[in-house]
Amino acid sequence: MTKLIEETLHKRIRAAGLRLTLPRKAICKVLAANEEDFLTAAQILAGATTEVGQIDPSTAYRALDDFAEIGLVHHVNLGSQPSKWHLTLDHDHQHLVCETCGKPTLVPSSEVTAFFDLLKDRFGFTVNADHFAILGQCESCSTAAPHPPHRATSAS
Amino acid sequence: MTKLIEETLHKRIRAAGLRLTLPRKAICKVLAANEEDFLTAAQILAGATTEVGQIDPSTAYRALDDFAEIGLVHHVNLGSQPSKWHLTLDHDHQHLVCETCGKPTLVPSSEVTAFFDLLKDRFGFTVNADHFAILGQCESCSTAAPHPPHRATSAS
DNA sequence: ATCCGTGCAAATACTTTGCATTTAC
DNA sequence: GTAAATGCAAAGTATTTGCACGGAT
Numbered sequence: 089m090t091k092l093i094e095e096t097l098h099k100r101i102r103a104a105g106l107r108l109t110l111p112r113k114a115i116c117k118v119l120a121a122n123e124e125d126f127l128t129a130a131q132i133l134a135g136a137t138t139e140v141g142q143i144d145p146s147t148a149y150r151a152l153d154d155f156a157e158i159g160l161v162h163h164v165n166l167g168s169q170p171s172k173w174h175l176t177l178d179h180d181h182q183h184l185v186c187e188t189c190g191k192p193t194l195v196p197s198s199e200v201t202a203f204f205d206l207l208k209d210r211f212g213f214t215v216n217a218d219h220f221a222i223l224g225q226c227e228s229c230s231t232a233a234p235h236p237p238h239r240a241t242s243a244s
Numbered sequence: 245m246t247k248l249i250e251e252t253l254h255k256r257i258r259a260a261g262l263r264l265t266l267p268r269k270a271i272c273k274v275l276a277a278n279e280e281d282f283l284t285a286a287q288i289l290a291g292a293t294t295e296v297g298q299i300d301p302s303t304a305y306r307a308l309d310d311f312a313e314i315g316l317v318h319h320v321n322l323g324s325q326p327s328k329w330h331l332t333l334d335h336d337h338q339h340l341v342c343e344t345c346g347k348p349t350l351v352p353s354s355e356v357t358a359f360f361d362l363l364k365d366r367f368g369f370t371v372n373a374d375h376f377a378i379l380g381q382c383e384s385c386s387t388a389a390p391h392p393p394h395r396a397t398s399a400s
Numbered sequence: 401a402t403c404c405g406t407g408c409a410a411a412t413a414c415t416t417t418g419c420a421t422t423t424a425c
Numbered sequence: 426g427t428a429a430a431t432g433c434a435a436a437g438t439a440t441t442t443g444c445a446c447g448g449a450t
Contacts, residue, residue, distance in 0.1 A: 107424050107429060129414080144432050149415065151430090165321040167375055169440085170414065184369045193369050203359040212383030213340045213349050219323060219379040227368030263404060263449050285439080300407050305440065307405090325415085326439065404449080412441070422431070 093120035096177065097160060104158040111147050114139040119161065119175050126164065126172035126185065126192060126221075162218050182217065186226035193226050249276035249333065253316060260314040267303050270295040275317065275331050282320065282328035282341065282348060282377075318374050338373065342382035349382050 097116040101108055118127070118135035127135075133148045152173055155161045165171045166185050182200050184193040197217075204215045253272040257264055274283070274291035283291075289304045308329055311317045321327045322341050338356050340349040353373075360371045 109424070109430060111431075142432090145414090146416075146433085147431055154430095165323055167321055169321075184363060184367065184371075186369075187372060187375070193367050195363070195367060199362065199366065200359075203356075203362075206355065207340060207351070207378070207380075210355065211340065211349050211351060212386070213342075213378075213380055214386050215340075215378055215380040216343060219343070222363070222369075222371055223375040224363075224369055224371040230368070230370050265405060265449070267406075298407090301439090302408085302441075303406055310405095402450085404447105406445105406447075408444095408446105410442085412439100414437100414439080416437070417435085419433090420431105421433100422429105424429080425427090 090117075090120040090123065093123060093175070093177065100158065100160055101155075106154055106158070110140050111136065111143045112151050114143065115148060115151050115155075119173075123175055123178075124192060124194065126166065126174045126183075126190070128170040128172055130170060132173065164219055164221055166221055167223055176218070183221045184226070185221050185223055186229050187223050188225055188229035191226055192221075246273075246276040246279065249279060249331070252333065256314065256316055257311075262310055262314070266296050267292065267299045268307050270299065271304065271307050271311075275329075279331055279334070280348060280350065282322065282330045282339075282346070284326040284328055286326060288329065320375055320377055322377055323379055332374070339377045340382070341377050341379055342385050343379050344381055344385035347382055348377075 094113075094116050097120065098108055098113070101112065101116075106112075114136035115132060117139050118132050121135070129145070129148055129152065132152065133143060133145060136143050136148065152161060152163070156163050156173075159176060161173045162176050163171060163173055167187060180197050181194045182197060184195060185191075186193070204217070207213045207215060250269075250272050253276065254264055254269070257268065257272075262268075270292035271288060273295050274288050277291070285301070285304055285308065288308070289299060289301060292299050292304065308317060308319070312319050312329075315332060317329045318332050319327060319329055323343060336353050337350045338353060340351060341347075342349070356376075360373070363369045363371060
């Protein structure tokens with residue numbers, strides 16, 4: 089069903105008045121195939137290059153920026169240097185990103201709205217859920233590693 | 245009382261077996277004077293340069309890395325390209341960072357522990373509170389700007 | 401006296417930009 | 426046919442590294 093996602097992306101690109109080129113199709117394919125993941129520009133570029141021939145980095149960056157502008161993807165900075173991109177088709181969950189293995193744990197939005205509401209009511213702060221990702225250790229990594237890279241409880 | 249903070253930093257640097265040099269003192273001064281803020285390496289460098297004479301960027305980066313290693317500061321990536329640093333002496337609050345004005349809103353840790361516990365219990369995910377910062381709009385910016393740069397409610 | 405920290409210069413990683421050519425529409 | 430997208434090359438920004446000298450302990 090990643091094929092279905094691709095179709096949706098294609099339609100939204102066309103609907104936004106953007107042109108559906110070969111590099112863009114390849115990028116859509118990579119994004120659709122990694123629906124739940126946060127991918128670096130390098131990963132997306134590598135995947136897209138495998139699909140069709142050579143694609144220039146600048147083309148990938150420009151396409152991803154365009155996609156972000158029409159709300160297809162979000163561009164987020166998690167601890168690491170290279171920023172990451174991920175699809176936004178699924179609007180019903182938030183991400184907890186593991187600092188060890190990089191995998192996102194999905195949390196239904198219903199679980200976090202109470203917390204966001206609290207921040208709004210008590211501190212007047214409106215959370216930008218699009219840029220929301222919490223870093224830490226996922227279940228398997230925290231049981232596997234007795235000494236996580238960073239302490240996990242204290243505040244800053 | 246930023247003087248007191250400086251003293252504390254100096255002691256912790258010495259206690260960790262690091263040497264207390266002029267550039268490091270200057271950096272401590274800047275950090276202490278901006279206790280609550282998230283500063284870029286460039287801001288810290290500029291401030292430190294004002295204190296004492298010219299300091300090399302590599303020196304600042306190395307000092308900040310050393311400070312992070314002994315737990316004096318945290319190195320975080322918020323949406324923007326240049327990453328930021330902030331003091332960790334105060335361990336009793338979390339940060340909500342405004343994407344418009346950059347100012348952090350401080351939230352007592354007691355307000356968030358329930359949420360962190362929920363993530364742990366329901367999803368087995370241990371939050372790294374050191375790298376915890378939520379992006380959004382602070383109270384004054386959200387009232388001032390009718391159209392915030394990003395939508396603020398939906399999830400991703 | 402020792403060895404850690406510094407400055408300098410060069411290198412690297414990631415991303416952006418200008419411009420001529422190509423291509424989707 | 427026309428405007429938008431691409432590829433290339435070059436520049437830009439943020440950060441890191443190697444090495445010889447200088448200064449803190």
